[in-house]
Amino acid sequence: MMRKLNIERTICFVITTFLLVGVFSGCGSKTTNTNNVTTVRVWTGFGHTKEMLTKMCNDYNNTIGKEKDIRIEYTAYGGDYKNIYDLAISNDQAPELLKIPGDKIGYVKKGELIPITDMPGGQEFLDEYNMKGIEGYNVFDGKTYSVPVNVTTIGLVYNKDIFKASGIVDENGDALPPKTWDEVRDYAKRITRSENNVYGIAIPLKDPSFFSSWQFTDPFRSSYNTIPEIDWDNLTYDYSNQRKAFEWLLGIKADKSFFPGAESLDNDASRAQFAEGRIGMYIGASWDVGVLSSQFNAKCDWAVAPIPVLNVNERYKQSQNVADFLCIGKSALKTDVKKVMEVYKWFHTNEMWINMYEKEKDIPAKYEVIEKCNASNVSPQWKQFAEFVSKGRFNTLPALKVSLEGESASFVLLKVWAGTISIDGYIADVNKRYTEALRKGVADGSIDINKFKRNIDYRLYD
Amino acid sequence: MRINNTVSIKKLISYKKKSDYSEIIQSYAMLAPQILGFLIFTIYPIMWVYRYAFFDYDGVKAVYSGLDNFVRIFTRDKLYWDSLTNTFVLAFGKLIIELPLALIIAVFLNKKIFGRSFFRTMFFMPNIVSTAIIGLIFTFIFSSFNGIANNFIMEIGIIDEPINWFAHKWTSMTVIILASIWQGFGINMLFFLAGLQNVPEELYEAAKIDGATGTHQFIHITLPMLAPIAQIILMLAIVNGMKVMDLVMVLTNGMPAGETEVVMLHIYKYFFPSGYSNPQLGYASSMGLVTSVIIGIVTMMYLKLSKKVNSTY
Numbered sequence: 214m215m216r217k218l219n220i221e222r223t224i225c226f227v228i229t230t231f232l233l234v235g236v237f238s239g240c241g242s243k244t245t246n247t248n249n250v251t252t253v254r255v256w257t258g259f260g261h262t263k264e265m266l267t268k269m270c271n272d273y274n275n276t277i278g279k280e281k282d283i284r285i286e287y288t289a290y291g292g293d294y295k296n297i298y299d300l301a302i303s304n305d306q307a308p309e310l311l312k313i314p315g316d317k318i319g320y321v322k323k324g325e326l327i328p329i330t331d332m333p334g335g336q337e338f339l340d341e342y343n344m345k346g347i348e349g350y351n352v353f354d355g356k357t358y359s360v361p362v363n364v365t366t367i368g369l370v371y372n373k374d375i376f377k378a379s380g381i382v383d384e385n386g387d388a389l390p391p392k393t394w395d396e397v398r399d400y401a402k403r404i405t406r407s408e409n410n411v412y413g414i415a416i417p418l419k420d421p422s423f424f425s426s427w428q429f430t431d432p433f434r435s436s437y438n439t440i441p442e443i444d445w446d447n448l449t450y451d452y453s454n455q456r457k458a459f460e461w462l463l464g465i466k467a468d469k470s471f472f473p474g475a476e477s478l479d480n481d482a483s484r485a486q487f488a489e490g491r492i493g494m495y496i497g498a499s500w501d502v503g504v505l506s507s508q509f510n511a512k513c514d515w516a517v518a519p520i521p522v523l524n525v526n527e528r529y530k531q532s533q534n535v536a537d538f539l540c541i542g543k544s545a546l547k548t549d550v551k552k553v554m555e556v557y558k559w560f561h562t563n564e565m566w567i568n569m570y571e572k573e574k575d576i577p578a579k580y581e582v583i584e585k586c587n588a589s590n591v592s593p594q595w596k597q598f599a600e601f602v603s604k605g606r607f608n609t610l611p612a613l614k615v616s617l618e619g620e621s622a623s624f625v626l627l628k629v630w631a632g633t634i635s636i637d638g639y640i641a642d643v644n645k646r647y648t649e650a651l652r653k654g655v656a657d658g659s660i661d662i663n664k665f666k667r668n669i670d671y672r673l674y675d
Numbered sequence: 676m677r678i679n680n681t682v683s684i685k686k687l688i689s690y691k692k693k694s695d696y697s698e699i700i701q702s703y704a705m706l707a708p709q710i711l712g713f714l715i716f717t718i719y720p721i722m723w724v725y726r727y728a729f730f731d732y733d734g735v736k737a738v739y740s741g742l743d744n745f746v747r748i749f750t751r752d753k754l755y756w757d758s759l760t761n762t763f764v765l766a767f768g769k770l771i772i773e774l775p776l777a778l779i780i781a782v783f784l785n786k787k788i789f790g791r792s793f794f795r796t797m798f799f800m801p802n803i804v805s806t807a808i809i810g811l812i813f814t815f816i817f818s819s820f821n822g823i824a825n826n827f828i829m830e831i832g833i834i835d836e837p838i839n840w841f842a843h844k845w846t847s848m849t850v851i852i853l854a855s856i857w858q859g860f861g862i863n864m865l866f867f868l869a870g871l872q873n874v875p876e877e878l879y880e881a882a883k884i885d886g887a888t889g890t891h892q893f894i895h896i897t898l899p900m901l902a903p904i905a906q907i908i909l910m911l912a913i914v915n916g917m918k919v920m921d922l923v924m925v926l927t928n929g930m931p932a933g934e935t936e937v938v939m940l941h942i943y944k945y946f947f948p949s950g951y952s953n954p955q956l957g958y959a960s961s962m963g964l965v966t967s968v969i970i971g972i973v974t975m976m977y978l979k980l981s982k983k984v985n986s987t988y
Contacts, residue, residue, distance in 0.1 A: 225701050319735050419928060474819030476930045477841035614953045618751060620933060627932040
């Protein structure tokens with residue numbers, strides 16, 4: 214019996230030891246400086262540039278890094294990146310440089326990020342970089358935490374084969390993309406032949422917030438100065454300039470010229486059907502170049518046209534979303550800050566973003582950088598999306614987020630599509646609720662209207 | 676001799692007490708990780724939610740708001756109650772089909788039929804398939820474009836044009852219910868099977884001798900004997916049905932126009948809003964608290980109403 218007891222105790226001890234090892238194994242070391250080589254950890258959530266950046270970092274480590282005693286440890290995480298970063302913060306293991314997952318404001322307020330100007334040579338870097346920051350996006354209380362580096366542009370993606378087969382061509386016989394929304398509706402009707410499984414346009418409504426922003430509201434901004442109109446003096450929202458957009462959308466529905474099952478169609482499925490040659494056109498973004506060449510290999514000849522407008526004589530700048538790349542984490546202060554800044558600058562050199570463009574990974578936010586790129590091996594569609602940079606306006610305003618009661622405007626949009634609410638009903642409902650939320654936010658101090666008041670003319674001058 | 680026996684008994688008792696303490700310590704040591712995990716990953720989040728239910732919290736700043744959130748739920752948030760109604764419709768709508776189906780299949784698979792192990796495995800398989808995959812499968816089956824369901828129904832001549840299943844509330848709910856039944860009936864079938872195997876064979880033999888038919892045996896022996904386990908199965912099914920979220924999110928995301936939104940999805944959208952809205956963690960927490968109370972009341976009512984089931988046999 215004693216022997217049995219000893220065996221049980223031994224087993225218990227071994228299991229407990231394993232469990233404790235598992236529990237404490239997460240407590241790893243932080244930054245490492247070995248033999249004067251400073252390791253700078255860089256985290257992002259970008260899968261599309263993982264291979265390229267990993268190789269570039271390895272090359273850096275074997276060349277410049279050896280001379281300067283710097284080693285870049287680059288990691289690209291997947292969909293759980295935000296959770297991993299939040300966990301790293303709580304364990305004091307956050308990296309020195311990182312792309313912030315989501316909004317930066319929370320991390321700025323918690324003191325997790327360092328303004329660039331607090332780093333050695335930071336102000337000089339900003340002066341040389343010479344690109345305005347966006348208050349509320351990468352600038353908070355006058356301090357710059359990152360710089361805009363790349364841009365996502367939108368355009369009308371169209372199937373040239375279907376256009377030609379439907380007789381929508383110019384005098385040279387090339388596919389003729391529509392210039393106005395009326396033409397989009399007309400061409401969609403002409404293209405649609407349901408017996409042949411060909412439809413004019415894709416309306417992917419399954420993710421209403423994605424559709425309403427990227428594929429509905431943003432495109433129609435080319436026809437208006439801004440949507441919605443916000444009267445900052447009276448603190449009121451006005452969505453009435455979306456009326457024509459809704460009339461167009463309901464016209465498409467009445468014509469039945471959209472790919473069937475719009476309510477259950479998401480963006481991936483619609484792009485897959487476009488790649489199969491079943492859809493004439495859709496509102497796409499620059500990331501579709503990679504999608505239609507690798508993820509869903511397009512079986513058709515396709516191109517990109519500027520976003521249509523309501524009136525050809527009144528065109529405003531096209532929406533495009535600018536994005537930053539890396540921010541500096543507070544753990545940079547625990548290591549050699551000069552070397553961290555060296556790495557930060559390296560990631561923001563023109564050469565880095567020329568490389569990104571030439572490999573069709575990202576479009577640089579500065580048009581003068583695009584002009585320096587060697588576009589000979591770049592696909593025509595990528596070039597077409599990049600051309601919009603010179604004709605666009607940054608849509609990345611400070612995120613005016615309101616604490617809304619009830620559904621967001623994008624969900625109410627679906628009710629207009631479903632016919633359960635009229636356009637007038639939509640406008641009245643969202644105007645009322647968004648106005649109430651805006652006034653409440655201003656009253657309780659959570660919204661600083663000075664950050665959002667704009668008086669910018671977005672008209673596009675040729 | 677007696678003294679030696681007493682001494683050895685005392686030694687044995689002393690040894691046994693030490694051994695008991697040692698076993699107790701070992702037992703708690705082995706349970707500790709599980710209990711710790713339960714406290715950290717279950718109790719603490721529940722307390723967190725209950726605390727923030729009384730705050731206006733956007734993830735950055737928390738301002739005490741007292742009962743404001745609850746006033747909003749009961750006076751201004753019609754969508755919450757609509758989503759709760761949808762939840763009840765889904766939960767009970769699928770039970771009406773799922774449980775009888777599981778029971779009937781369990782009765783058949785309890786008999787000695789050829790391939791019963793194969794069928795038991797196959798019917799249980801949907802339960803282990805990822806909800807995201809199930810959502811995708813049913814989206815394709817009921818797709819307006821080349822969907823199998825539409826093609827089949829058109830082929831047999833019931834309709835001329837494909838049905839847009841996800842364009843209307845009740846067709847969308849039908850798809851969700853069918854997907855949910857397909858996913859869940861296997862585990863209920865196993866529960867019933869376990870219950871059936873505890874029914875004494877002698878009862879059936881005696882009934883046969885008395886001239887009872889198969890139907891009589893099912894109604895007067897099988898059902899009463901299964902009543903206690905059926906009570907548990909039904910309670911679990913109701914509670915799980917009311918907590919459904921992932922399947923609805925993958926299949927319809929509350930579409931069309933939020934008409935198939937269930938209460939957990941409604942709450943989720945306040946925790947993780949899309950678009951230009953702030954997260955409203957405080958309000959979402961208060962909805963979570965109210966929902967948990969409602970589920971608790973439903974469960975208690977059910978247990979009270981089904982109390983007599985335990986005294987059936």
